[in-house]
Amino acid sequence: METFLRTWLEWPAVAAFITRYTWAWPLGETFHFFGIILLIGGVGLFDLRLLGVARGLPVAAVRRLLPWGVTGFIICVVTGFMFVTGVRANVPSSPYDVIRSNPWLQLKFLFIALAGLNLLTFYVTGMDRAVDKLGPGEDAPALAKVIAAASLFFWLGVIYFGRLIPEAL
């Protein structure tokens, strides 16, 4: 398993590309930030509405922003994948060793997984259908509020642990 992961995670072409083109890493960083902005603008606003912010917005309309949030997440995943697989361009370690040894990166992955599970709970419990009917000024059910608060907490955690990753490189 270790050999498989060690081989699979190592993308020499990505590391070589980052080394050859000095703009590649800062380009990835810039788009990682654009992704975070879209994620908080889309998913974050949906969570905030369920928590009672901008209550004049009907939830079904706010849901229209979710594709923007998902786009932001995809941008973050693609650029994050570039940072991990091409890490050898910046530090003399393999991606596998970095993942194994960096607690902040592990926590970031854990929080992304928890955010995913939280989203699954939102759909499995039927909260997605329940909140869709909420018009202007209407309050979300308590469970939907708990899920929204957890979602914000997990995504802010993902950003926080992402910022700590260089501490353990």
Add this chain to the structure above:
Amino acid sequence: MWEFLDSIENSGFATYVRDTPSVLGYSTVLAFHTFGMAFLVGLSSVIALRVLGAVPQLPLKPLKGLQPLIAVGFWVNAITGLILTSLAIHSLLRNWDFYVKLGAIALAIVALQKMRRHAFADTNAPDDAAASPRARFWAGAMLLFWGVAVLGGRLTAYATNIRIETARAVLVAVVLLLLVARYLVRRANRTIMEVRV
């Protein structure tokens, strides 16, 4: 003048934040700077997207309710930005990219205020009304300046040639992505109109 700046950079607080091995120092301040940016730029961009017609289903007036959170994002960004500047005040004040970032932030804030004034001016407008051309102009300007500010912030640590190459690469990538986004938004809006008919 430089002696005064030296005293800030070498103060006990700046030294602690910069040199402490604890994660609660530099990295945590940097993380809060990112939180502030995410809320300030993320939520103001939602208003801009609605004003520009990218999300026409979103009623405009209730978006006014986001203003307190946008203000919180701004102040978190400003306070953490001042702390981060105090840690390397000498090198930052000699860095032209730092001034590009500050200038872009100032222009984005002006554009945000102008967009708000024009977008929320007509209190009797129906929820699905299109925003005025002036509001749309300032929304586009704000997004442009936020983009430059984020790029400038990312590039402060790099050499000048890398900054210029990266700025070119970002410009090309953003134009390509905007063309794709424009196509997708138009297609989605056309589908919604067809469903309504």
